Amino acid sequence: MRSVIMEEPGKVVVEDRPMPTLLEPTDAVIKLAASCICGSDLWPYRGAQPVDHQQMGHEYIGEVIEVGDDVKTVKPGDFVVGSFCISCGECATCQDGYPSRCLKAIAAGDGFIGMRSNGTQAEYARIPFADGTLVKTPAYPTAEQIPHLMAASDVLGTGWYAADAAKAGPGKTIAVVGDGAVGLGAVIGAKQLGAEKIIIMSRNPERQALAKQFGATHVVEERGEEGIAKVLELTDGVGAHGVVEAVGTQQAFDQALGCVRHGGYIGFVGVPHDSSIGTDVLFGKQVHLEGGPAPVRKYLPTLIDLIYKGEIEPGKVFDLVLPIDEAPKGYEAMDQRTATKVLLTM
Amino acid sequence: MRSVIMEEPGKVVVEDRPMPTLLEPTDAVIKLAASCICGSDLWPYRGAQPVDHQQMGHEYIGEVIEVGDDVKTVKPGDFVVGSFCISCGECATCQDGYPSRCLKAIAAGDGFIGMRSNGTQAEYARIPFADGTLVKTPAYPTAEQIPHLMAASDVLGTGWYAADAAKAGPGKTIAVVGDGAVGLGAVIGAKQLGAEKIIIMSRNPERQALAKQFGATHVVEERGEEGIAKVLELTDGVGAHGVVEAVGTQQAFDQALGCVRHGGYIGFVGVPHDSSIGTDVLFGKQVHLEGGPAPVRKYLPTLIDLIYKGEIEPGKVFDLVLPIDEAPKGYEAMDQRTATKVLLTM
Numbered sequence: 001m002r003s004v005i006m007e008e009p010g011k012v013v014v015e016d017r018p019m020p021t022l023l024e025p026t027d028a029v030i031k032l033a034a035s036c037i038c039g040s041d042l043w044p045y046r047g048a049q050p051v052d053h054q055q056m057g058h059e060y061i062g063e064v065i066e067v068g069d070d071v072k073t074v075k076p077g078d079f080v081v082g083s084f085c086i087s088c089g090e091c092a093t094c095q096d097g098y099p100s101r102c103l104k105a106i107a108a109g110d111g112f113i114g115m116r117s118n119g120t121q122a123e124y125a126r127i128p129f130a131d132g133t134l135v136k137t138p139a140y141p142t143a144e145q146i147p148h149l150m151a152a153s154d155v156l157g158t159g160w161y162a163a164d165a166a167k168a169g170p171g172k173t174i175a176v177v178g179d180g181a182v183g184l185g186a187v188i189g190a191k192q193l194g195a196e197k198i199i200i201m202s203r204n205p206e207r208q209a210l211a212k213q214f215g216a217t218h219v220v221e222e223r224g225e226e227g228i229a230k231v232l233e234l235t236d237g238v239g240a241h242g243v244v245e246a247v248g249t250q251q252a253f254d255q256a257l258g259c260v261r262h263g264g265y266i267g268f269v270g271v272p273h274d275s276s277i278g279t280d281v282l283f284g285k286q287v288h289l290e291g292g293p294a295p296v297r298k299y300l301p302t303l304i305d306l307i308y309k310g311e312i313e314p315g316k317v318f319d320l321v322l323p324i325d326e327a328p329k330g331y332e333a334m335d336q337r338t339a340t341k342v343l344l345t346m
Numbered sequence: 347m348r349s350v351i352m353e354e355p356g357k358v359v360v361e362d363r364p365m366p367t368l369l370e371p372t373d374a375v376i377k378l379a380a381s382c383i384c385g386s387d388l389w390p391y392r393g394a395q396p397v398d399h400q401q402m403g404h405e406y407i408g409e410v411i412e413v414g415d416d417v418k419t420v421k422p423g424d425f426v427v428g429s430f431c432i433s434c435g436e437c438a439t440c441q442d443g444y445p446s447r448c449l450k451a452i453a454a455g456d457g458f459i460g461m462r463s464n465g466t467q468a469e470y471a472r473i474p475f476a477d478g479t480l481v482k483t484p485a486y487p488t489a490e491q492i493p494h495l496m497a498a499s500d501v502l503g504t505g506w507y508a509a510d511a512a513k514a515g516p517g518k519t520i521a522v523v524g525d526g527a528v529g530l531g532a533v534i535g536a537k538q539l540g541a542e543k544i545i546i547m548s549r550n551p552e553r554q555a556l557a558k559q560f561g562a563t564h565v566v567e568e569r570g571e572e573g574i575a576k577v578l579e580l581t582d583g584v585g586a587h588g589v590v591e592a593v594g595t596q597q598a599f600d601q602a603l604g605c606v607r608h609g610g611y612i613g614f615v616g617v618p619h620d621s622s623i624g625t626d627v628l629f630g631k632q633v634h635l636e637g638g639p640a641p642v643r644k645y646l647p648t649l650i651d652l653i654y655k656g657e658i659e660p661g662k663v664f665d666l667v668l669p670i671d672e673a674p675k676g677y678e679a680m681d682q683r684t685a686t687k688v689l690l691t692m
Contacts, residue, residue, distance in 0.1 A: 092582070092584050092607070093584070093607065093608050093609060096607075096608075096609045097609065098608050098609030098632060100632065101608035101609060101632055103584065103608075236438070238438050238439070238449065248625075253625060261438070261439065261442075262439050262442075262444050262447035262449075262638075263439060263442045263443065263444035263447060268625065268628075268629070271629065272624070272625035272626045272628075272629050273626075275624075275625045275626075276622045276623060276624045276625060277622060277623055277625060277628075278618070278621075278622045279594075279599060279614065279618035279621045279622060279623060279637070280618045280619075280621075282614075282618075282623075282635065282637060282638070283614070283617065283618050283637055283638045283639070284638065285638070286444060286446065286447055286636070286637070286638025286639065287636070288634065288635070288636045289628065289634070289635040289636070290632070290633070290634045290635070291625075291628060291629055291632065292608075292628070292629045292630065292631070292632025293629070293632065
């Protein structure tokens with residue numbers, strides 16, 4: 001089967017690799033209907049984290065073709081959406097609402113897609129703990145629904161979680177730092193959760209336009225101190241009730257901290273790279289901070305339902321569609337910011 | 347009037363100073379019934395933060411002797427308890443439940459006790475924004491109630507907030523890092539909020555005993571990695587649902603992070619000194635973090651009610667009572683850890 005490999009930073013190839021197989025009785029193997037390239041894939045691509053001939057990809061939708069003996073909730077022929085985090089659905093952490101830190105999956109060495117088997121920028125993939133990880137869709141999706149479901153697998157689910165952690169809700173003002181696919185997903189989440197004012201911080205006209213379609217009410221183009229000043233202007237000088245941090249850099253964190261009000265909430269989902277927070281700053285601002293790998297699985301039933309009802313169209317974040325063999329072009333486009341998010345077809 | 351002055355690190359004296367007066371029509375002046383020395387007073391005492399002839403003290407209970415023209419809720423003769431944070435009770439931040447970051451008080455230069463006038467280790471003190479800051483007790487307190495109310499003014503209120511931020515509640519396990527008066531107050535808070543298992547991390551036999559009186563169900567004497575391992579043992583290897591950090595050092599933060607479960611809560615109230623948290627650690631643990639100057643004012647009505655009903659006895663944290671003129675001895679005792687908390691009488 002075809003599989004996307006990052007041989008070293010900046011060097012992506014597509015090669016034939018062996019078909020994945022069931023390793024555990026709780027596994028499923030799926031045939032991908034589509035995959036995509038994640039903003040977080042750019043960290044190793046740009047040399048900001050090590051990579052050595054890795055089979056890439058952690059976002060997936062597709063059809064189940066084989067299940068282990070212990071799998072009960074999905075069967076061959078089912079169309080499924082899953083998360084990059086593997087979850088049993090039964091352990092204390094899953095039950096607490098954090099399937100992204102599933103104790104059983106982590107103990108099994110299967111905490112994330114691709115840890116014990118291949119990634120999902122491939123034609124087929126092994127999914128551990130299928131019962132707790134996969135959600136069956138109500139019907140086989142149409143071609144139009146494919147990108148929306150694909151977005152639900154990670155960027156929408158992750159943005160939604162960040163909006164939830166930022167306590168988006170009726171009457172609230174939410175600022176979103178980061179206009180990538182996750183930030184745009186956070187706009188959808190904030191809107192659906194009822195936020196009154198949604199500020200997207202973006203200097204890219206196309207992303208601004210999409211953010212507005214998704215529910216953003218205000219755009220702030222400035223960054224750093226100037227951006228913070230603009231957000232304060234829009235919030236009676238007090239700051240946003242909640243801020244989504246969807247980048248992961250020190251600059252983005254500092255911006256989020258500057259934009260939030262005392263007693264407010266920051267939901268952070270950008271994978272952190274060399275950033276830290278002085279506890280004196282957190283103490284002084286007295287914000288609530290929550291972040292980590294998004295518990296997407298928890299939100300999937302809601303997201304799939306909204307997609308099938310036609311109430312959200314998160315797939316619009318994909319502005320470049322390429323066959324899997326052209327994945328290297330997709331990486332280049334995202335690296336150069338000529339594409340927000342790349343969908344790969346099989 | 348007598349007032350405690352820290353001339354420089356390690357040098358405390360008691361001298362006569364002018365009586366405080368009303369500076370604003372929203373002020374009150376109170377006659378202190380008692381005051382106390384705070385763990386945070388030890389930072390400048392030990393040279394860890396600058397100090398220059400400062401009138402010390404921010405905890406207070408006493409009788410109102412004079413009010414400004416705009417004060418409506420308290421009058422001369424009323425016995426009151428207040429918080430070290432000044433609050434108007436009306437601004438967006440006060441209304442959001444964060445009177446400790448009151449917008450009006452901060453704008454007026456009166457955010458904390460002692461900013462525009464003297465501290466409360468003194469016979470009299472000016473209290474800004476009296477209506478939003480002071481809470482009248484249901485009756486003039488008995489001698490036995492004085493230390494309990496005194497504790498409510500800061501250490502109990504602060505510990506209670508930390509327990510609340512750590513989401514103490516029925517069925518929950520709460521670990522408390524720090525066995526000072528605030529940590530002990532957090533034990534009371536966790537107990538009253540319904541926590542099932544309360545772990546105090548302490549190697550001091552007297553503090554352990556008091557923590558048990560207050561509701562601690564387990565004691566962990568070890569620190570650092572060994573302490574974390576013990577807490578994991580007591581929590582099925584998963585970690586506490588919530589952790590109170592009541593010290594402020596890097597070591598205490600790291601210990602709190604190690605003791606909490608994925609998706610858990612850390613309430614931190616130790617005033618941070620040179621500590622920081624890598625956002626990658628927060629991301630990996632996926633904890634909720636909240637801390638800052640405690641919004642004690644919010645909790646005072648509840649705390650006062652419990653004290654008058656005799657349901658809590660937080661004043662037991664005071665293990666040394668000295669007349670104000672002997673305040674220097676009190677600082678020495680707390681610095682040497684021969685006293686947990688010193689009550690000063692007038």
